[in-house]
Amino acid sequence: MKAVTYSSTGSSDVLHYGEREESHAGPGEVRVRIRVSGVNPTDWKARRGSGDDQLPRPQVPNQDGAGTVDEVGDGVTGFAVGDRVWVWDAAYQRPDGTAQEFAVLPARQVVPLPDGASFDVGASLGIPALTAHRALTVHEGGPSELSPGALTGRTVLVAGGAGAVGHAAIQLAVWADATVIATVSSHEKAELARAAGAHHVVNYRDGDTAQAIGALAPRGVDIVVEVNATANAELDARIAAPNASIAIYADSPGEPAVTIPVRPSMGKNLRFQFVLTYTTTAESKDAAVRAVSAAVADGALPVGAEHGLPLTRFPLSETAAAHDAVEDGIVGKVLIDVE
Numbered sequence: 172m173k174a175v176t177y178s179s180t181g182s183s184d185v186l187h188y189g190e191r192e193e194s195h196a197g198p199g200e201v202r203v204r205i206r207v208s209g210v211n212p213t214d215w216k217a218r219r220g221s222g223d224d225q226l227p228r229p230q231v232p233n234q235d236g237a238g239t240v241d242e243v244g245d246g247v248t249g250f251a252v253g254d255r256v257w258v259w260d261a262a263y264q265r266p267d268g269t270a271q272e273f274a275v276l277p278a279r280q281v282v283p284l285p286d287g288a289s290f291d292v293g294a295s296l297g298i299p300a301l302t303a304h305r306a307l308t309v310h311e312g313g314p315s316e317l318s319p320g321a322l323t324g325r326t327v328l329v330a331g332g333a334g335a336v337g338h339a340a341i342q343l344a345v346w347a348d349a350t351v352i353a354t355v356s357s358h359e360k361a362e363l364a365r366a367a368g369a370h371h372v373v374n375y376r377d378g379d380t381a382q383a384i385g386a387l388a389p390r391g392v393d394i395v396v397e398v399n400a401t402a403n404a405e406l407d408a409r410i411a412a413p414n415a416s417i418a419i420y421a422d423s424p425g426e427p428a429v430t431i432p433v434r435p436s437m438g439k440n441l442r443f444q445f446v447l448t449y450t451t452t453a454e455s456k457d458a459a460v461r462a463v464s465a466a467v468a469d470g471a472l473p474v475g476a477e478h479g480l481p482l483t484r485f486p487l488s489e490t491a492a493a494h495d496a497v498e499d500g501i502v503g504k505v506l507i508d509v510e
Contacts, residue, residue, distance in 0.1 A: 173492040173509075174271030176229040179270065183491035183498075186232070194267065194275045195243035200260055201281045205255055208269040208487075208507040209294035211335065211419025212421075215494040217262070218302050232490070233507070234262050236262060236269030237284055237293025247278045257293030259460070263449050268296075270490050282460055286403040295335070295474045296463055302448045303340035304397045305457035306396040306418035307347070309444040311500060313394070314347075315417075316458035322349035322453065322496050326388045328410065329353045331398035332364035332372065335504055336420060337470065338480045340396040341367040341461070346471035348396075352387055354380065360502065367479030384410045391415060391439075398508035400443075401426040420446040480504050 174191035196202040240443065242256040250256070250316025256283050262268030267275055284293045307327065308314055314321040327344040331337045332353025344351045345368040352371045353364035361372045373383045373395060389400050400419040407417045408431070419429075431443060448456070466472050474480045482505030485493040491507050 172272040173487060174200045174231055175487060177218060177232055178226055178229050179508060180218060180222065180224045180470055181192045182219065182225070183215070183494045185218065186491045188488045188490065191231070191271060193273055196242040196275055198245040199247060199251055199278055200244040201247060201278050202206055202242035202273055202275045202277050203281060203510045204241040205236045205256060205269050205272060205274055206238040207236060207290040207294040207405045208233045208509055209297060210497050210505040210507065211235065211298045212497055214262075215498045217257055219496065228266055229263065230266050231268040231271050231274070231496070232262060233268040233270045235294055235297030236261060237275065237290040238509070239506070240281070241273060241450035244278070250278065250281065250455055255286065256281050256284070257284045257296050259297040260449060270487065270507060270509070271482060283488050284386070284459070287470065288467050291466065291506060292474055294506055295480065296467070296472065298336040298448060299342065300339040300472060301456065301459045302336050302420050302446060303343050303396065304462055305395060305446045305451055305455060306340060306420055306447060307344055307420050308458070309446070310416040311414060311442060312396050315455070317343055317347040317462040319346060319469075320348050324391040325349045326412070327351050327394045327396065328384065328392040329369070329396045330403055331355070332367065332369055333360035333479070333502055334398060335365075335480065336398065337398060338367050341369050341479070343466060344470050346466050346469065352392070353382060361501070363479040363481070366477060381409045394418070396420070399423055404431050406431050408432045408439070408441060411439055411441055414437045414441070415424055416442040416444055418444045418446050420505065474504060476503070484508055
């Protein structure tokens with residue numbers, strides 16, 4: 172089968188496109204014919220590593236993807252050959268990512284994809300949507316699993332509303348009935364955040380951001396989904412409501428450590444919660460998968476420029492270029508057409 176692999180970490184030049192021996196579904200596993208593979212920042216960061224390190228075995232990159240069930244292993248129920256599915260964490264501590272024609276995964280990491288949802292939607296879930304769900308559910312006294320009405324009365328601030336996680340956070344928060352404010356860095360990104368469903372958008376390059384957010388949320392923001400805590404921790408503490416949560420899901424390579432304004436944060440009893448979807452508890456991950464699946468079934472997580480997440484496509488043979496596009500900060504979602 173056709174696959175992309177790398178045997179040592181480094182630049183995208185380490186990615187090799189060619190033939191790889193097919194794996195088959197063992198007990199408790201499902202083999203998926205991958206139609207579309209999604210690329211996330213975590214994929215190029217894992218591939219780049221800390222230098223030119225040799226791997227114990229070839230690695231297929233990319234965590235997210237969507238396709239159809241091709242084989243069902245012993246003991247697996249609920250799946251049949253031909254079922255449409257999306258997958259998550261395919262390459263986490265495993266060699267079997269989604270940049271290949273067939274990927275074998277534990278059945279738990281394979282999720283039904285409704286007929287009304289495209290493979291593009293399925294390949295855009297995984298890391299972004301599961302991260303967004305966790306960020307939206309760490310608030311003390313808030314829901315542990317989103318559903319319509321779960322965030323009624325809450326105000327959510329999504330920093331970087333035009334990114335993939337920010338896009339998913341806007342959509343999930345709106346689906347759960349929160350009031351959503353997004354911050355962006357340009358008028359073009361503002362239009363994307365609005366298309367995703369944000370009720371209010373603030374361009375942080377135009378004037379006083381804290382004042383603008385304060386005018387929109389006079390009692391403060393309950394949940395902050397934060398992409399750049401290094402730059403925004405002070406702002407977050409200023410605009411947060413008492414007992415708010417600030418969920419930090421990304422870092423800024425090369426930037427100094429986060430400096431948290433201690434006294435203002437203490438005064439409001441703020442919670443700074445760091446989020447990494449790979450290492451959340453099984454309970455939290457299962458809740459996120461259920462909620463994201465329900466949101467997809469409700470049509471709440473569409474993708475494409477008209478929905479605030481432009482798509483850029485590459486063939487499997489150009490996976491290196493796809494990784495470079497994400498590393499270079501392309502706006503929207505990068506997808507790889509495997510077939």
